[in-house]
Amino acid sequence: MNALEVHGLCKSYGDHRVVDGLDLVLGRGESLAIVGHNGAGKTTLMKLILGLTRASAGNVALWSYESGSRAAVPPRESVGFLPEVVSFHAGMSGRQMLRFYARLKNESQRQCEELLDLVGLSAAADRKIGTYSKGMRQRLGLAQALLGEPALLLLDEPTSGLDPFLRRHFYEILNERQASGTSIIISSHALTEIEAQTNRIAIMKQGRILVQGSLSQLRREAALxxxxxxxxxxxxxxxxxxxxxxxxxxxxxxxxxxxxxxxxxxxxxxxxxxxxxxxxxxxxxxxxxxxxxxxxxxxxxxxx
Amino acid sequence: MRQMLILAGEEFREGLRNRWVLSTVLLLAALAFALALLGSAPIGETRVSPLGVTTVSLASLTVYLVPLIALTLSHDAIVGERERGTLLLLLSYPVSRWQVLWGKFFGHLAIILVAVVMGYGSTGLYIALSTGSVAADWALFVSMVGSSLVLGSVFIALGYLISVSVSSRATAAGVAIATWLFIVVVYDLLLLGVLLTGAGTRVSSDLFGMLMLLNPADIYRLFNLAGTEAASLVSGSLGSFEGTFLTPGILLAGLFIWVALPMAGSLWIFKRHEL
Structure with a gap:
């Protein structure tokens, strides 16, 4: 079964079409990078997938549950999301924050410790988030997205602001997850940030997917x-x-x-x-x- | 239910972390003690007990202070999280918007509960221990504390209504202050003006009662100040509502409607938010 199916998805704010008739299919354990300028509609697409914004037309189905529909609640427990601007309450410590989100997902405290360890924040876990660097906040953001071993990860520009070392570590973690069957969508404003780490790349412009395929397919098609x-x-x-x-x-x-x-x-x-x-x-x-x-x-x- | 309690707990902890709980407890306790000590001095030998008098004075303090505390806590609840960007992440979790709103509500109410119970309770206990009290005094005191919580709930709910309706924290703060000023101060002045200009002679007692029901602060005042012995001593004018349709039951129901309506409105608007 496909993790995600998007058909004819449209979203308009007034006259402005942010997402314009978009089709997308993501299989289990597949990873997709959505690349486009700022304002191409990547973030809106993620919000539509999460059901945080209502679609003007078309539909989004997660494991055949339709998000936003009354009949079936979208299985949010099995989705992990890292927003573009990850912000937490500055007065909380990293551990407190992660535990709060773990409780919301009904996950154990032990898992929090494992995740803090995985993203390398164990030593800083009791410091206030206000004192964290951008990279540390981003890693905490990844940790919360990984809570509950989600079947689908939505990562909105996860590597912007990370140094190359952290970025590689970031992708190592994602590759591990992908190998265990997690489907991943990463958005980015630059193809170089993706570093050919995903199975498939979709290039998005003005709410449409211009082209998608593996990197070598794209190379062939572009015939540069x-x-x-x-x-x-x-x-x-x-x-x-x-x-x-x-x-x-x-x-x-x-x-x-x-x-x-x-x-x-x-x-x-x-x-x-x-x-x-x-x-x-x-x-x-x-x-x-x-x-x-x-x-x-x-x-x-x-x-x- | 579970999600709601988690969110409420988090909101309360946030109150502990940023010293909100501590400062409101101290503020209420300090003012309550001041009122108790000053207020009981001139009574001398009357048949009204010190605790009774203090309860009435505390009620008049509460009318100003509790709405202010409640609005300060609640006006930021949604718009603040929106502006900081934490709302987006929170709503991507398996929580629905009503759980977020009610979770915050109970968290904020718990903060006010701790502040009122500890702040006023310490004063009540001090007076009872130093001057003695009867059960009737305590009943009055407890009903004052209880209705203060309902009054707090009203303004928490009004704060949320502001918070989901505006697009920036600064606007929310401004609207919250204006709301407080109008409901707690200006509305009564307007009513007083109507009475003083002579138009009041044509206003029937029932209509006047209805006008009071339109204002949660006035409902609270009537509930606590009207018709009690101590109240008629301290503020005789309000005793005149005895015998009208404004029974304590109706007044309390009125306060609860003032919680329910803004909460329903907030939820309705919040559910339509596009993030």
């Missing part, structure tokens, strides 16, 4: 050019270019580098030719399209 950076002696550049007779656009960089821009399928041929001229070429660097390029490509709509 590959850059090859060749280093050679300054006097070798001219003969090299003449000899190659390549159709790929080239650009001279500095005194002794050339940058070739070619399509994915031309890449190997070009590399082959370059390596034939080892007397000139001293170094090669292949640069595939970066995540940022990919994102910019789709969002700016230059798909054709």
């Amino acid at each position: 050019p590959v850059h090859i950076l060749a280093t050679c002696g300054a006097h070798c550049r001219e003969p090299l270019l003449r000899e190659l007779q390549t159709t790929a656009p080239t650009e001279l960089l500095g005194a002794n580098q050339v940058c070739f821009t070619c399509r994915e399928e031309e890449k190997l041929t070009l590399l082959h030719h370059l390596t034939l001229h080892r007397e000139w070429v001293t170094d090669l660097l292949v640069r595939p399209p970066r995540l940022d390029d990919l994102y910019t490509h789709f969002v700016n709509g230059d798909t054709d």
